[in-house]
Amino acid sequence: MRIGIIGAGSFGTALGFNLGKRDNQVVLWDRKQEIVDEINTLRTNARYTPDCLLEGDIRATTDLHEAASGKDFVLLAVPSHVVREMCEKVRKFLDKETIVISIAKGLDPQTHGRLSVTMEEIIENPVVILSGPSHAEEVAKSMPTTLVASSRNMAAAEKVQDLFFSDTIRVYTNDDLIGVEIGGAVKNIIALAAGILDGVGYGDNAKAALMTRGMTEIIRAGEAVGANRDTFYGLTGMGDLIVTCTSMHSRNRRAGILIGQGFTMDEAAEKIGMVVEGIKATKAFYELKEMMGIEMPITDQIYKVLFLGKDLKEAIKTLMLRDRKSE
Template identity: 60%
Template sequence: MSKITFLGGGSFGTALATLLAKKGNRISIWDRDASVVKDINENRKNSRYMKELVIPENITAHLSMEEALVEADYVIVSVPSHVVRSLCEKAKAFIPKKAIIISIAKGIEEGSLKRISEIIEEELGNPVVILSGPSHAEEVAIEIPTTVVVSSRDMKYAEIAQDLFMTPNFRVYTNEDLIGVEIGGAVKNIIALAAGVSDGLGYGDNTKAALMTRGMSEIIRIGIKMGGNHETFSGLTGMGDLIVTCTSMHSRNRRAGILIGKGKTMEEAVEEIGMVVEGIKACKAFYQLKEREEVSMPITDVLYNVLFNNMNPINGVADLMLRDKKSETY
């Protein structure tokens, strides 16, 4: 059995840690929050993120990153995308050279516009695997059947990760299209946030179907422009992740969007959700990326203006509906 360290004790990290612990692995979780560490070690709970989950005995939480990373065979990066670089900078001195890094973060870096795998490779130099797909932590934790995708620049490491995570209720596919896997997993958060705004405004199924379909067009356009494969976006990390994030109340992005659609500010919505809303970070970063690459992403444009330029969401919908007419497949 392997020693696996999770850097970050959030909801999805805790769910995956429990999955891997049940397979007999030795699990360490590092978290900067002393109350989370204490709760896991003393109460076998993570009440802040996963209230109902019972934490197995072979999971130990640490405040010390150095202690958590001792003898790690695998290091799971389970923090929000915007702190991945700073986390890697802090962890670099303690991560064993043999360790395979597996990231479950979804996004690109604001400013540099680099993908998560690029950031980790730049900072650490260890082999990097990306895990993505439609996988709400709340359902993974109670072993509801789930399927995900793993990808890497060197697919032998993706295949190792595939074996590591596979269970009767957690099926793992490989996909050689690392760029497509990362782009699909990041942009869908933008569309899910927009879908939530639509729900908050009181619009119906017609509107959400339109947003999801035209949102998929945006995912495909920017994904292919960056070097991804069209087929990837029809799969789990494209269409699959888009469906689950736009339709489920487990989705922080959708829930935050609903609050914004009902009139709350971005800041008020994030405070009420109580956790990072990745679609907000992604919207700003992909707005920069689509401007640089000259890619048409009208839903992203409108959401950016709603979030950062105080546009009324109803006016944003009007802007989308009244654009110049064109062919669907243009």
């Protein structure tokens, strides 16, 4: 297969590594010439995937035309707030039958809509969302990983399933595109909150409660926009929530730890050095819940901590002292 990957960050490079070693032709695009040069000369991308030697037919470029034209698949390995921009830039290069895949987990900041909707408004190609509990650090080391391919075009989703399916990456399909996207986005908020609990110094009891009640918020948000409840008990809901709330690979959890230790939101994001999707998701889903009347108390308090300066322990006390209710 001929594959273009837009974004040579950690996940884009890790997936490129897995595809390249299986006799596919992979072109990685990145804005930064130094990253492109390192991939082409040393076969490494030390900043994002240290200790990973890129195998097979992989080359890098700063030319979007080279990365996107004449491809069977184009993978957008960019943050959620960049998906709209990249779709607008690559659409003129896409062949009619090219399947466009996105791995971003979030909402379009301009519309608060799902990313697949934004993509389909801009490009005419089949759009597939690839999600699931998957840290790039482990994908790059060929550790067993499961993913989910979802689309309004399930034939395209099955082609993506075939593309990535291997002895180290198992891919499922799911036709509940709404649920897959909402689960992947809201879990970043809960992971940020989990890190905050760690940073403050709270224990396992608090984190277990947060993850469980966080799942309730994910389901509420999803059902409000038409998702299937069962999706959230699968890989793109519960699976993704577990991995991002418990792993130090999770940049959302790591950013939360820093915030819990007293760093500001901006300071934490700067120290992480990569996009912290949970911060953007908190703002987007706070505004969405206000607009649609969805009960999301954790999201509400995280928003007030991040954007309104509320004291962390006061926010936690607010959650603990909410009205008594049956679970």
